[in-house]
Amino acid sequence: MKGLPSVEKAIFVLSRFPGIGKKSAQRMVHYLLRGGISEIQQVIGTLEDLRDKVGFCVCCHNLAEGARCWVCADPRRLSSLLCVLEEPADLMAMERAGVFRGVYHVLGGRLSPLNGVGPEQLHMESLRMRLQGGEIEELVIATNPTVEGEATAHYVAQISQPFVARVTRLAYGLPMGGELEYLDESTLFQAMEGRRQY
Amino acid sequence: MVLEWLRLVDFRNVSQAALRFHPGINLLIGDNGQGKSNLLEAVGLLATGRSFRRAPPEVLRRHGCKGFYLQGEIVSYELAHRLEFQGVGNRQTAQLNGKSVAMASTMDRVLAAVLLTPDSPDLVHGGPGERRDFIDWVVFSSHRRHATTVRDYQNALRGRNRLLKKNTLHPGEMDAWEDQLAVLGARILVSRQRSLRQIQENLPSFLEALGLDDRLFELSYSSQLEQDGVGMEETGLVNQYRTLLQHHRGNDHRLRTTSVGPHRDDIRFLFAQRPLGRFGSRGQKKRFILALKFSERQLLQAAVHERPLLLLDDPASELDREGIARLLRLVDREGQQIFITTVKEDVFSSTHVPYHAFRVQAGQFEPLMEYAQS
Ligand SMILES: [Zn+2]
Numbered sequence: 001m002k003g004l005p006s007v008e009k010a011i012f013v014l015s016r017f018p019g020i021g022k023k024s025a026q027r028m029v030h031y032l033l034r035g036g037i038s039e040i041q042q043v044i045g046t047l048e049d050l051r052d053k054v055g056f057c058v059c060c061h062n063l064a065e066g067a068r069c070w071v072c073a074d075p076r077r078l079s080s081l082l083c084v085l086e087e088p089a090d091l092m093a094m095e096r097a098g099v100f101r102g103v104y105h106v107l108g109g110r111l112s113p114l115n116g117v118g119p120e121q122l123h124m125e126s127l128r129m130r131l132q133g134g135e136i137e138e139l140v141i142a143t144n145p146t147v148e149g150e151a152t153a154h155y156v157a158q159i160s161q162p163f164v165a166r167v168t169r170l171a172y173g174l175p176m177g178g179e180l181e182y183l184d185e186s187t188l189f190q191a192m193e194g195r196r197q198y
Numbered sequence: 199m200v201l202e203w204l205r206l207v208d209f210r211n212v213s214q215a216a217l218r219f220h221p222g223i224n225l226l227i228g229d230n231g232q233g234k235s236n237l238l239e240a241v242g243l244l245a246t247g248r249s250f251r252r253a254p255p256e257v258l259r260r261h262g263c264k265g266f267y268l269q270g271e272i273v274s275y276e277l278a279h280r281l282e283f284q285g286v287g288n289r290q291t292a293q294l295n296g297k298s299v300a301m302a303s304t305m306d307r308v309l310a311a312v313l314l315t316p317d318s319p320d321l322v323h324g325g326p327g328e329r330r331d332f333i334d335w336v337v338f339s340s341h342r343r344h345a346t347t348v349r350d351y352q353n354a355l356r357g358r359n360r361l362l363k364k365n366t367l368h369p370g371e372m373d374a375w376e377d378q379l380a381v382l383g384a385r386i387l388v389s390r391q392r393s394l395r396q397i398q399e400n401l402p403s404f405l406e407a408l409g410l411d412d413r414l415f416e417l418s419y420s421s422q423l424e425q426d427g428v429g430m431e432e433t434g435l436v437n438q439y440r441t442l443l444q445h446h447r448g449n450d451h452r453l454r455t456t457s458v459g460p461h462r463d464d465i466r467f468l469f470a471q472r473p474l475g476r477f478g479s480r481g482q483k484k485r486f487i488l489a490l491k492f493s494e495r496q497l498l499q500a501a502v503h504e505r506p507l508l509l510l511d512d513p514a515s516e517l518d519r520e521g522i523a524r525l526l527r528l529v530d531r532e533g534q535q536i537f538i539t540t541v542k543e544d545v546f547s548s549t550h551v552p553y554h555a556f557r558v559q560a561g562q563f564e565p566l567m568e569y570a571q572s
Contacts, residue, residue: 111374113360119371147350147378151357155374185343 007033059130061106061123063088071095071103078102080137084127084156086110086144094142102140105130110143110152119155127156131163138166145172145190199309199504200535201241203271208260210236211561218565219537220554223529225546226539227566228558234539237558238313238509241537244270244281245311245507247292255285272308274504279308310339310506312495314488316515321490322475322483326464333465336397336494337389340501347385354378355456362454367447376443379459384435386460387427394419394465396500397493404489404496407528408521415486416468422458484516488525495534505534514540519548526551 007029015025032040056062057069064070071077071091081102085091091104107122130136139160143149157167172190174183183191200221206212211233226234239258242250249258259266265286272279282293292299294307320328337344358375361367394417402412419426422442427435442458443450450457467474467486474483491508498506508529514522526549529536539558540546546553555566 111357111371113357113371113375118361118368147353147357147382150381151354151374151378154377155370158370158373185341186346189343 057106060104061088061108061126062091062104080135081140082130082136082138083140083142085142086149086152090142090144100140102138107143107152107156110146110148111155112148122152124155124159128159131160134163136160136164138168139164140168140170142170199272199274199502199507201244201270201272201309201507203269204237204240204244205267205269206237206240207267208263209240209258209266209268210260212236212240213260213561215561215563217556217563219535221535222533223526223551223553224535224537225543225553225555226537226558226563227541227543227555228539229541232558233561233563234558235511236561237563238511238537238539240268241270241507242311242313242509244268244283245309246313247283250313250315250509255288255290258285270309274308281308310498310502310504311509312491312498312506313509313511314491314513315511318487318491319483319516321487322467322478326462329465330461330463332494333390333393336497337393339494339498340393341389344386344389347382347389351379351382351386351460354382355459355461358456359454362451362456367451372447373444376440376447379443379456380436380439383439383459384427384432387421387423387435387463388432390460390463391419391426391428393497396497397490400493400496401489404492404528405486407492407531408485408489408524410482410485410489414470415474416466416471417490418466418468419463420466421460421463481518481521485521488513488517488521492528492532505532508534508536510536510538512539512541514542514545519545522546523549523551526553 010029010032011022011025014020014028015022017025020028032043053065054063055065057064057072058067059072060069062069062071064072066073078101081100082105083094083100083102084105084107085094086107086109088106091106094100094104105123105127107124107127109117109122111117111119111122131139139156141153141156143153143156153169157169160167171194172187173194174180174187174191180188201219202221203216203218205216207214217237226237228234239249239251239253242248243258265284268283270281270283272281280293280295284291299307321332334344334348354375358372358379361372361375398417401415401417405412405415419428421427423430423435423438427438430438439459443456446458469478469482469486474486478486495506495508510525513525517525522545526546530551538546538553543555557564557566
């Protein structure tokens with residue numbers, strides 16, 4: 001696409017998106033150009049809204065349009081039950097499942113010294129302040145079952161111990177609908193370790 | 199397990215070859231650089247999914263070629279299997295009976311092997327890292343999860359070491375990473391010691407078969423824990439590691455590296471209660487390593503439920519004539535398939551043990567008459 005630097009640039013920017021390769025980016029750009037000004041204007045407007053309206057919840061650091069997110073603003077949620085997560089995407093997954101009635105605290109990542117992420121780079125201090133309020137009765141740690149997620153879980157457990165009576169960790173286990181023979185050794189091991197009375 | 203046929207295309211210095219092997223002893227005779235070790239490497243690649251020379255794919259293909267291809271016809275578990283392995287560019291793939299399989303998992307499906315190479319003396323003379331790699335590989339052969347545990351441990355270790363390079367330590371953050379190291383470290387220690395105990399049980403009979411006095415040789419695990427953590431519950435080990443890491447935190451900070459954990463452990467080889475590396479003779483050390491390899495094979499056999507192949511790269515450079523004779527009798531007694539490379543045939547022909555031989559020259563393989571001494 002020599003001689004079309006703007007098209008090149010658009011392809012380059014779009015191919016940075018996760019799951020989008022150069023081919024898909026090319027198709028997206030051609031789709032936009034075919035759609036004309038109105039199609040492009042719609043995308044621009046949507047992106048501007050993203051930029052201007054979406055921020056982070058002042059309370060739990062979830063994505064929010066406004067000061068507080070839809071979870072924190074919902075009076076029916078149990079404010080004594082708090083679930084700690086790494087990213088807003090994890091929260092969305094939890095909400096899609098509809099299995100949790102409490103409120104959340106999004107850390108904004110996980111401890112990772114190799115990437116320069118320590119407790120100061122995460123929302124640990126605001127978590128401590130929330131816990132200090134004394135309203136939380138149970139804290140559910142739902143960081144990912146990776147080394148970094150586990151180290152983060154350990155850190156969270158440590159800072160919450162003085163304030164919360166009950167600190168729990170999401171169980172590891174078998175995926176529903178999965179078949180034993182296709183599971184890797186680690187998953188099976190964790191499931192066996194975490195077995196419970198029938 | 200028997201490798202009946204092996205086909206090689208553009209592998210190392212071999213452009214094309216198809217070899218039919220004997221279920222017993224296969225001797226590959228040739229001068230250095232002719233391709234006999236390459237053949238052994240090809241068998242090892244089929245069995246373990248990795249090159250024992252730690253060679254990257256681009257080195258494995260013949261000079262000027264795009265890729266290489268290996269195909270083995272194997273009889274194991276009373277069934278015939280076809281195992282294919284190819285490297286194109288930087289990608290290596292494997293197929294079992296025409297279906298794609300993960301490379302690391304081919305090993306326990308139809309073919310398994312234990313290797314003895316000329317650099318095996320490093321096991322005695324090299325640093326502790328050589329011996330840790332050895333025991334980790336042994337653990338991994340029967341417990342696949344070990345690879346994940348070791349990888350996670352290395353991640354946590356790099357994490358703590360990075361924190362130690364900072365000027366001030368955040369105690370809570372250190373606790374978090376040390377907890378990971380303690381949990382994973384204890385798991386590694388338990389697995390390694392379990393495998394080592396199994397080796398200790400097997401080893402004496404192989405030492406004896408190779409003409410060594412088994413009462414004089416010992417191997418033991420050496421760690422920084424009290425009594426090397428022997429007989430302790432895993433939770434007790436976790437606590438010990440946690441305490442040690444915390445205790446050494448200040449010193450580690452000065453050194454900027456983690457001094458406590460299974461990454462610093464070693465396996466001691468003792469001869470008459472003194473280090474084998476310094477007090478054993480050349481011949482004793484070589485036979486000891488060979489016995490260790492037979493033990494490793496025994497453990498692998500327990501995991502895969504069939505006799506794994508034994509691949510010996512130039513053992514005659516390691517053993518004298520009497521040692522070779524004992525080796526062949528042991529192999530003959532165990533009744534497994536074995537591949538041996540050698541420069542000179544005469545040390546083998548004088549042992550009275552029958553074998554099949556191939557002459558290896560410039561990447562070509564020529565089957566010789568079966569040698570059977572009357
Ligand atoms: Zn919120």
